[in-house]
Amino acid sequence: MKKFHIIIAILLTFSLTGCMESIKSDDFEESAISAVVNVAVSIPDGYEYSIAGLTVKLSDPSTGLTYNGVTNTQGVATVRVPFGTYTASTEMKKVAAGGTLYIFNGTTGKIRMSPKDAKEATVDLPLNVSKSGQIIIKEFYFGGCYDVVTAKSYSKDIYFILYNNSSEVAYLDSLCFGVAAPYNANTSGKLSGWVKPGTSELLEAAPLITFGWMFPGTGKDNPLLPGEQAVISLNAIDHTTAVSASVNLGKTGYWAAYNSVTTRGQTAPNAGVKLCENFWKNGSATSFVISTSSPALFIFSLGGKTPAQFITDTYTDDPSSASTINDCLLVDKNLVLDGVECLRNITDTKRLRPEIDNGFTMIDGSGQGQSVHRVIDVAATANAGGRVVYMDTNNSSNDFVKISPVSLKK
Amino acid sequence: MKKITAIIAAGSLMLGLSLNINAQNALHKHYYSIEKLERETSWLTSANAAGLVFNKADNFSTIGAYYNGESGDLRGYNTPKTYNVYGIETKSYIKRNKVFFFGKFGYEYGVREDQKWLGTIYPGSNINVITDSIGGKVLRENYTLGAKIGYQLTDKLAIGIGFDYLTSTAAKRKDGRNANTMSNHSFTPGVIYSFGDFRLGLNALYTHRAEDVSYSYLGDVTGKYLVYFNGGLWMYTKNGLTTTTITDRVYYKDIFGGGLQFEFDNGEFGFHNDLKVGYLKENNYEGGNKTKRYAILDGLSYDYKGVVSAKGETFNHFVNLTFKSEELFSYDVVNNYEQVPGEGNSWAYFEYGKVMRYSQVEKQFGFEYQGYLKRCDFDYSAVFTAGVTGTLVEKRFKIYPAKYDQDYQRYEFYAQAAKSFCLGNKDRIEFSAGVAQVTADGTMLRTFHALTDGVLSMNTSLLKQDFLFNTLGQFKWNAGVKYQNAIGKSGKSFTAAAKYTNVKAIDEADIQLPSSLYNGKTRNYFQVSVSYNF
Incomplete structure (x- = not known):
């Protein structure tokens, strides 16, 4: 009888287990x-x-x-x-x-x-x-490199390259560029204030934040031949003297987004470097800020307007803050010639509309010496008789890849 | 009323009380230990505090210090290379007329070296944790406080209540350095009804645990340290660190349950059964102010202990049966970041239900025989133990359309012997030795429609290492010595003990890991303790 009680107790315990697994099976x-x-x-x-x-x-x-x-x-x-x-x-x-x-x-x-x-x-x-655009963004280096002396990342050597992807001569005169708000892409799917009210859809424009830059010229002063490129940087000097892993941005013929008054926090460019004009600045920053983790760079035209008129027509208060520091110029999507959306994580929120960039691209992180670079369109290059033609589907997920070392380092 | 008030006041001083009521039993009290008391009366280890009333021993208290150290390369993915623990503790079993007390207090300080992949204070305490891969030193402190009171209400009815409190802190000394704070408390009121040689007990159980973890970095974080978020079966996401990365987590766990006890004991033969059932609910939050609940855990656990005892003049026999089952189900909370209705510029996370991602079922059983060659009650000249334990684990992760399964089984066969020698009239010295063999098998991973993109990935390196460690064949041996010195004639004694255990890997499954990972590796465990007993 005692043995029977022992067996019953054990069997009862075994039979009770697995109950919750059976109940929860529908949840799978x-x-x-x-x-x-x-x-x-x-x-x-x-x-x-x-x-x-x-x-x-x-x-x-x-x-x-x-x-x-x-x-x-x-x-x-x-x-x-x-x-x-x-x-x-x-x-x-x-x-x-x-x-x-x-x-x-x-x-x-x-x-x-x-x-x-x-x-x-x-x-x-x-x-x-x-x-498909004539002048495109060919490469964007924003994450900086690693300084072995300080054991930290070095990000003063930010640059991007514009490229004439067509078979016709293009002109940089009056071409504008800047970055979209917010400087760093919002994380975890959060939205910025630059969306259509009550929706998650981006406005029909790109919000240019803090600095607006323009190439000088009266129309044909700065030609870019087919297959030719223009290098634009923030600190147009030879960075390799300070950081061996960096690049030389101080070469004659390069461009600098520099103004001795509005960007006095940046290093004055070497002699021979051409200067872009700072046609608009907002706030008290003394340097042109480009995110080292997730910037959204775009190039655009003023649509035939003067800079002053453009600013008047497009200046918009930041909808998410009473402060004016993040007010932007809303650049109509039809004036945007090209853009590249860089995210640090695929869970970040995009800032550029699908017509400008229907995807995104990424590097591994700051201080890695990596850039995003356009992929060669093999078929189009063959048809162009050897002139390199890059992919341009307005989708940086397809059009760009991460490279290291950056092109100016090779 | 006054009597009850006096009893409660006495209970709060339990750690300092030493009541030597039965002087004529002082001789055999020299050989008491907490383990022997709890061996003789199974009710003492039950969650039902009313079981204290069946304590046959004299009042007994012990205060002591201990050191536990382990080191060696035979370790799991989140086992430190060395682990040293220093502690002091005191325990007491006291009775006064119909009121029975148990109290314990302990402090412990632990140092883990080369600790990685541990985002909580105690390994395995949570499935959806934030961790990091950089090994470093972790310092841990904890305080434990416990008390039980049992009262013999009538000849047939006893009531009791128990309380346990544990607070712990831990901090890692290297980036990513996590600082953890945890508190755990539980209440167990119970009642026992006796009829003849039978006893039936029932108790309730409530446990609440809260753990905060916060990761911080003192060095340059650029592109260097990544924080891993685990979702069960080595599925994880990771973030490069920026100023906006949220690296705080809060885990709240509640267990509601109870226990059922049934015992037959006629003095010579006994069969004690103790079944505990608990329903677990855990909420995991992101951010120190709980801005977002990202995971929920449901679970059900059973814990059965059965002791069959046969007591004779010279020999006591015990057959210990154990069975545990734990089912855990982890849900991902579907959150959407939306504008707060009616507020112009305020955004928050809103929950839209939950979806099950992971399930884990673990069952353990044990069968053990213990034989005691007696000198008298509470004094044994030899003990022999032999037994087997088995563990069966099934894990499943599912996110449409992918499904991943793992299962393994692990068995340990062991034998242990201890021989006690008399030194003079009252002193004792005991030598013990034991061996054990572990054998295991399983399926590391079955995959259906594996994920090929997205931030959710499987850490295949840890998957393989963990599976290899859990299914490794092992050989263990141990040796120990314990000296007990009787002091005077009032039942006081001093005890010193030391034990060494060696574990060695004896085979390695072929799952394409570096062959030197565990082959021939060992781990050593060393325990030393001293105590004053009165």
């Missing part, structure tokens, strides 16, 4: 951990291209996960995704009669798919259209 079912998104792609009026067979990418900035679907004949892509908050994007390139290259791309606002929402959602993805 596909329907409990995912939902379906239907993305309906549409093309702008006036264009008669098929939108069947397009790859639609859904990406969640908080996890970095991406899921792809393909549009059917109605232009709808159906994708099952785990719960999260997604943006859907797609793109295509078409060459029209006459050789004009059109780039169609688009990105939706945030699509929230959660256990509290419907198991299936339908969103619209209207495509925007833009043309």
Whole structure:
């Protein structure tokens, strides 16, 4: 009898275990951990291209996960995704009669798919259209290098390179550049204030923050031949004398974003370096600030306006703060010629619209001696008779790669 | 009322009390130890504090100091290279008429060298932790305070209540340096009903644990130190450090449960059963002010202990049965960063449900025989122990459409013997030795539709190392000596003990890790303690 009691006690205990695992098994079912998104792609009026067979990418900035679907004949892509908050994007390139290259791309606002929402959602993805640019950003070096003497990163050698990607002569005269707000991309999917009210969609403009720079000239003073490049830096000196891992930015013919009054915190450039004009400055900064982790650089034109008129027409208060220090010039997306969105983490929030840059690019971190550099378009280069033509799909996820050492170091 | 008040007041002074009521039993009290008392009466280790009323021994207290040290290369991924612990503790079992007390107080100071991958004070206390890969020295302190009171209400009914409190702090001395603060308290009220040779007990249990962790960096962080966020089965995300990276976490754990005890004991034969059940709920927050709850943990645990005893004139036999089961389920909280309704420029995280990501089921069983050759009650001339323990673990991680599984089984067979010799009339010296063999097996990873992009990745290096360590064959041996010096005739004694254990890896699974990782590696454990008993 005693032995029987012992056996019963043991068996009872064994039988009770695993209860919760059985109860929770439904929580691991596909329907409990995912939902379906239907993305309906549409093309702008006036264009008669098929939108069947397009790859639609859904990406969640908080996890970095991406899921792809393909549009059917109605232009709808159906994708099952785990719960999260997604943006859907797609793109295509078409060459029209006459050789004009059109780039169609688009990105939706945030699509929230959660256990509290419907198991299936339908969103619209209207495509925007833009043309491939003549002058493009070829390389952007912003993270700095490693100084073995101080054992810290050295970031005074920031530079970017503009390149004439076309077969025609281009002119730098009156071409403008700057960085978009916020200086560092917001993390974990947080939004900046520069979105359409009540939405997560970016404004139809790029918010230029603190400094606006312009190449001088009356129209044809600064030509850039096909395949030729222009190097622009903040401190146009030979940095290798101080930090062996750095680069020489003080060469004759290079450009400097420098003004002896407004950027007196920067190092005066070497003789022979040409100066860009600082047509706008806001706040009390004494240096042109470019983030060493996640900048968004873009080049644009003033649309035929004088700088003073442009500033008057586009100056906008920072919607997220009463302070004027982060007020911006809202540069209309149609005036932006090129841009590159650099993030430090794929969970960061973009600042440039899809028409400017439908993706993003990254380096490993500051102090690594890395830059982002355009990828060569092999087919276009072959067609150009050997002149290097770089990829330009207005999507830096496709168009840029991380390189080390940087091109000026080779 | 006055009597109860006096009892409660006496209970608060339990650590200093020394009541030598039964002078005629002082002789055998020389050979008391806390372990022997708890061996003789299984109720003393039960969570049901009312079980104190079955303590047959005289009042007994002990105060002492101890040192535990371990070192060696046979270590898990988050085991330090060396670990030295210094502590002092005091325990007492006291009774006065129908009121029974137990109290304990302890302080411990620990130093871990080359500690990495540990974001909490105690390893394994949380699944969704923030950790780092840089080894460094970690200093740990903790205080423990515990008390139980049992009262024999009637001949058949006893009641009791227990309280335990633990507070710990730990700090790493190298970037990424984490500072942890933890407090844990539990309450266990209980009742026991006796009828003849049978006893039936019931108790409730509530435990609350809170742990804060904060990572900081004193050196230059540019692109150097990364912080890892673990999501179960070595799935993680990582961040390069910037001024905006949130590196604080808060973990809150609550356990609601209870215990059921059933015992038959006719003095010669006994069968004691103790079953504990607990439901666990844990919330993990990001940021010191809990701005975002990022994970939830649900769990259910069972802990069964059965002791079959047969006591005779010269021999006591014990068969110890144990069974534990712990099921844990980790959920990712779906958060969305949104503008606060009605507020122009205020944003916050809003929760939109949860989705299960990870489950872990661990079962342990044990079967052990102990035989005691007696000189008298509480004094043994020899002890022989043999047994086996088994551990079965299943882990599963799922994020649509990917699924990852792991399972392994581990068995340990052991035998231990101790022989006590008389030195003079009252002193004792005891020598002990033991061996154990561990054998294990399992499947490291089954993968279905593995993730190929995103920030969520699997740390395959740690996965392999951890699996290898858990399924490694091991051989263990130990040797120890214990000296007990009786002081006077009032039952006081002094005890000094030392024990050495060696663990050696004896085989290594072929899972494509560097062959020198564990082959031939050992780990040494050294324990020294002294105590004054009265």
